[in-house]
Amino acid sequence: MKIRVECYSGAKADERPVRFHLGEQLHIVEELLDQWYGPYDTFFKVRADDGNLYILRKHTSAPDGTWTLESFRQIQEGRQQHHG
Numbered sequence: 001m002k003i004r005v006e007c008y009s010g011a012k013a014d015e016r017p018v019r020f021h022l023g024e025q026l027h028i029v030e031e032l033l034d035q036w037y038g039p040y041d042t043f044f045k046v047r048a049d050d051g052n053l054y055i056l057r058k059h060t061s062a063p064d065g066t067w068t069l070e071s072f073r074q075i076q077e078g079r080q081q082h083h084g
Contacts, residue, residue, distance in 0.1 A: 005056060005067040017044055017056055022069065027054070043070065051075050 004021040016035070019028050027048040034045040040061035046054050055071035 003056070003067050003069050005058075017046060017067075020048075020054075020056065020067070047075075 005017045006019045008016050008018045016032055017029050019026060021027070027050060029046045030049050031047040032044060033047060033053070034043075036043050040059065042058045042060055044056045044058070046056060048054055052075050053071075053073040054069060057068045057070045059066045059068070
C-alpha cells in the first residue's frame with residue numbers, strides 16, 4: 001500500500017518519519033520503536049497517535065525514495081478511552 005510520508009531531516013535528508021498519510025487519514029508518529037536496513041530499503045517500526053503499530057518501508061533504491069506500508073498491527077489491550 002502506498003503512503004505519503006513526511007520526514008524529519010537532521011544530519012541527513014529524510015532521517016526518520018514524523019507523520020504519514022494513509023488515504024485521507026493523517027497519522028502522527030509518536031514513537032520510533034525500531035529501524036533497520038535491507039540491501040535496498042530502510043524500515044521503520046513506529047507507534048502512531050492512534051496507538052497502533054506500523055512498519056514503514058522507504059525504497060532507497062528508487063530514485064524518488066518511494067514509501068510503502070509493510071505491516072500494520074492494531075493495539076487494543078490496555079488502552080482506556082478518557083472522555084473529558
